[in-house]
Amino acid sequence: MSAKRCGVAVLASGRGSNFKAIAEACRREDFPATVVCLVTDNPEAGALETAKANGIPTFTVDAGPKKGRIPKEVEDEIASICEQQGADVIALAGFMRILRGALLDRFEGRIINIHPALLPSFKGLHGVRQALEYGVKVAGCTVHFVDRSIDGGPIILQSAVEVRDDDDEDSLAARILEQEHRIYVEAVELFALGKLEVIERRVRTG
Numbered sequence: 001m002s003a004k005r006c007g008v009a010v011l012a013s014g015r016g017s018n019f020k021a022i023a024e025a026c027r028r029e030d031f032p033a034t035v036v037c038l039v040t041d042n043p044e045a046g047a048l049e050t051a052k053a054n055g056i057p058t059f060t061v062d063a064g065p066k067k068g069r070i071p072k073e074v075e076d077e078i079a080s081i082c083e084q085q086g087a088d089v090i091a092l093a094g095f096m097r098i099l100r101g102a103l104l105d106r107f108e109g110r111i112i113n114i115h116p117a118l119l120p121s122f123k124g125l126h127g128v129r130q131a132l133e134y135g136v137k138v139a140g141c142t143v144h145f146v147d148r149s150i151d152g153g154p155i156i157l158q159s160a161v162e163v164r165d166d167d168d169e170d171s172l173a174a175r176i177l178e179q180e181h182r183i184y185v186e187a188v189e190l191f192a193l194g195k196l197e198v199i200e201r202r203v204r205t206g
C-alpha cells in the first residue's frame, strides 16, 4: 500500500483482547491502519505482552491509585506520547480512566471507545452485569466517539447479542467480546479510510 497508513494509539488498562484484535488486523498488508503505540496505566496489563510480541512501542504512565480519575498532567503526558508516536486516532480498549482534558482537546473527534452494552443503555462500569440484572433479551456492544460525557459520544457501530436463559455474566460477556473484536476492527478500518462522517449525533459509515 503506498498511502500512509492511519496511526492508531491504543490505551488499555487490562487484559487487552480488543487491543490484540486491532494489532492483529493492523498486521494485514491490506489493512489501512497501523498501531503506533500502546499506552497503559497498569504495569501488569496483559496488553503489554501482546504489544511486545507484535513489536509495538509501549508506554506505562503513573496515573495514581484512584481508578476513574486521571491527573491533568498525566493526560497531557499521554497526549504528547500519542502525538510523538504519530497517532491519527486513539482507541480506548478497556482503559479504566475518564478523559476530561488534554486528550479531548488535542485529539478532538479522533478518540474512539468500545463499550460492552448497547448504548445508551447500561453506561459506566459493568455493562454486561447491568444488562443481565435488568433482564434484557438482547445485549451487545458499541463503538463510539469519545466526548466529555460518559459513554455518550456519537455511536459508530453496534452489534447485538441474544441473552440466553442460562447466561451468567461470564458467558454473556464472552459472546459479547467476540462481537467487540469484530466491530472494533471494523470501526478502526472505517476511520482509517475516512468513511466516518458525524452529523450532529449520527455517524454515517458510508
Ligand code: GRF
Residues within 6 Å of the ligand: 012, 014, 015, 016, 017, 018, 019, 093, 094, 095, 114, 115, 116, 177, 180
Ligand atoms: C471490554 O469488555 C470493553 O468493552 C470494555 O473493557 C473490556 C476490555 O477488555 N471497555 P479487553 O482488555 O479488551 O480484553
